Amino acid sequence: MAKTVVIDTPECTACGTCVEICPEVFALEDGAEAATVIQPTGGPEDSIQEAIGSCPTSCIHWQD
Numbered sequence: 176m177a178k179t180v181v182i183d184t185p186e187c188t189a190c191g192t193c194v195e196i197c198p199e200v201f202a203l204e205d206g207a208e209a210a211t212v213i214q215p216t217g218g219p220e221d222s223i224q225e226a227i228g229s230c231p232t233s234c235i236h237w238q239d
């Protein structure tokens with residue numbers, strides 16, 4: 176199975192950094208308390224990796 180991207184929602188501060196870096200995969204609804212993954216298996220891996228590295232609470236992870 177392909178690895179998927181997940182957000183550890185309780186840790187997310189809804190800062191929007193991941194959405195800025197990789198809007199193909201992450202989204203943040205107006206007023207939401209956490210970002211969501213809209214494309215868990217697709218998307219540009221480089222951007223996903225950059226988002227993981229840039230998340231201030233390190234709450235984005237790959238899951239096998």
Ligand code: SF4
Binds near residue numbers: 193194232235
């Ligand atoms: S970068 Fe991290 S803390 Fe910020 S919205 Fe994305 S998942 Fe949440």
